[in-house]
Amino acid sequence: MTVQTWTFVIVGLTFALYILIAIWAKAASTKDFYVAGGGVSPLANGMATAADWMSAASFISMAGLISFMGYDGAVYLMGWTGGYVLLALLLAPYLRKFGKFTVPDFIGDRYYSNIARTVAVICAIIVSFTYVAGQMRGVGVVFARFLEVPVETGVYIGMIMVLFYATLGGMKGITYTQVAQYCILIFAFMVPAFFISFQLTGNMLPQLGFGGKVADGTYLLDKLDGLHRELGFAAYTEGSKSMIDVFAITLALMVGTAGLPHVIVRFFTVKKVSDARKSAGWALLFIAILYTTAPAIATFARTNLIQTVSEQPYASVPEWFSNWEETGLIVFEDKNDDGVIQYVGNQEKNELTIDRDIMVLANPEIANLPGWIIALVAAGGLAAALSTAAGLLLVISASISHDLIKKQIKPDISEKGELLWARIGSVLAVVVAGYFGINPPGFVAAVVALAFGLAAASFFPAIILGIFDKRMNKEGAVAGMVVGILLMLFYMMKFKLGLFGGGTKEEWWFGISPEGFGSIAMLINFIISFGISRFYPAPPEDVQEMVESIRYPRGAGAATHH
Structure with a gap:
């Protein structure tokens, strides 16, 4: 069978599975829709969290980034893994004890103010849209190559798919x-890795x-360094980023993780606080399988790529090359008209442009693996992108x-009415x-890093101070969130989109890239929140007592509901 036939079969089967699950798990109440009825087992929740966590950025882009950036790409591994540990230890159990459905809900109640709640809603929507743009792009890239349709058509197919199971089943x-998607995604990531590792x-x-x-x-790494030197690329195993920038990016990714609304929501779907800790542990194990394999895949793909295309006559390029060329994600421009591909570090002489997002997907084809493995990777990439996109859409609709x-707006709305609005929000x-x-603004992983x-810049200080500082009041929290997110947006627009005079x-500033600037904006948010809260009266007694009770769990079995 051809690769395309295999892709139709495998992707078709996985899609049928997602649709069946959505019909079986149709949400009947708002509790089902927001937190899956609160009865998911720690193991299943760990798998679902891992699938939610490992988006198209982890599956498709991260190895691609490491593949092109070499040592510098390691900041993504450190930041995302470290952030997950931070979330599991510092935030998840406390938020679970609080027993709210969403992050804006926590902020609105903890800071006893609808203004704080509205600011949190706006921040959640901005964060989720920036993130979901990257996922949809990933879906488009996969469909473009394997169903041989334009990237736009791929995005439309993905939209219909997510809409179907997110609006019908909600969180349930x-x-x-996501449990099914995790199994497909990890199998698809590991199988080609085993084969190529053995081959090389x-x-x-x-x-x-x-x-x-x-x-x-x-x-292997010495060989790749040698190939890089010959072609004039920077050495693969040495970094070019300054120490402060590496530190800032890692920190921004870590604390950004801990403030991500769609991951925090996952901890409300289990029965009790101890289950929230257990599912965090399971998720870390499931995530580690993929994260410890990514640097290896990046290196294999890079080595194979250079050996197959560099200085090859264009007339005799392998079939995978022409297939990807049709999607426009590989572009060859013969600058010296000799019909030979010059893939070199010098930009003026380089004739090959490769989209970083294709490295993981093209890897099995470059290594000449059988058709069913190539199709499996396509299904895995889709599972990764769709699982995260669905989680994010739920945050926006909630x-x-x-x-x-x-x-x-309408506190007396019926349960049915609220469910209807949740579904309209998803659409x-x-x-x-x-x-x-x-x-999309840039390739998948860069968009996600932003x-x-x-x-x-917005959520992390408000959540941390809300749990650990009972003197923290609404004036401080609102001021901090507003300044933090505006500063980060300004920096992104100036240095990423070239607005405000560009740069x-x-x-x-301080030699820190837009990807790492979140850590500076976060520090400023902390200083402003803390400073301003000391000029205004302390929160009401009942709020202070509530903060005490979250921190010192008496009978920490079941969550308490106020």
Whole structure:
């Protein structure tokens, strides 16, 4: 069978599975829709969290980033893994004890103010849209290559798919779909890694192959460094970023993780506080499987790519090359008209432009693996992108229906009415997400890194101070969130989109890139929140008591409801 036939079969089967799960888990109440009825087991929730967590950025882009950036790409590994640990230890159990559905709900009640709630809703929507744009782009890239349709059509197919199971099943449908998606995604990531690791180094385990020797007896990484030098690229195993920038990006990704609304919501779907801790532990194990394999895959793909295309006559390029060329994600421009591909570090002489997002997807094709493995990777990439997109759409729809309409505009709305608004919110969110997927600002992982910066700049200080500082009041929290998110948006627009007079790398403040600036905006948010809260009266007694009770869990079994 051809690769395309295999893709139709495997992707078709996985889609049928998601649709069946959505129909089986149709949400009947708002509790089902927002938190899956609160009865998911820690193991299933751990898998669902891992699928929610490992978006198209982890599956498709992260190895692609490491593949092109080499050592510098490691900041994404450190930041995202570290952030997950921070979330599991510092925030999840306390928020679960508080027993709210959404982050704006926590902020609105903790800071006893609808203004704080509205600011949190706006921040949640900005963060989620920035993030979901990257997912939709990932879906488009996969469909473009494997169903041989334009990227735009791919985005439309993805929109319809997510809309179906997110609006029908809500969190209940999404949770069980994500369990299935995790299994597909991890299988799809690991199978080609085993094969290619064995092909290149004779070691089945990619983690061992990464440090192993190739056929001619040199170490794989030394060989890749040598290839890089010959072609004039920067050495693969040495970094070019300044220490302060590496630190800032890692920190922004870590605390941004801990403030991501769609991951925090996952901890409300279990029965009790101890289950929230257990599911965090399971999720970390499931995430580690993919994260320890990514650097190996990046290295294998980079080595194979350079060896297959560099200095090859264009007339005899392998089939995978022409297939990807049709999607426009690989572009060859013959600058010296000799019909030979010059893939070199010197930009003026380089004739090959490769989209970083294709490295993981093209990897099995470059290595000549069988058709069913190539199709499996396509299904895995879709599972990764769709699982996160669904989680994010739920955050956006819950912000609209629960935090704006039920809590502020129309408090006496019926359960049925609220559910209807949640579904309308999902539809609006999908349309906007689709637009961003077709006109994305930059490649997937960079867009996602900015979403983490926004979450770090806005939510993290408000949540941390809300749990650990009972003197923290609404004036401080609102001022901090507003200044933090505006500062981060300004920096992003100036240095990423060229607005406000634009700016070059040399003009970065403190030498920190837009991806790392979230950590500076977060520090300023902390200083402002803390400072301003001391000029205004302390929160009411009942709020202070509530903060005490979250921190010192008496009978920490079941969550208490106020």
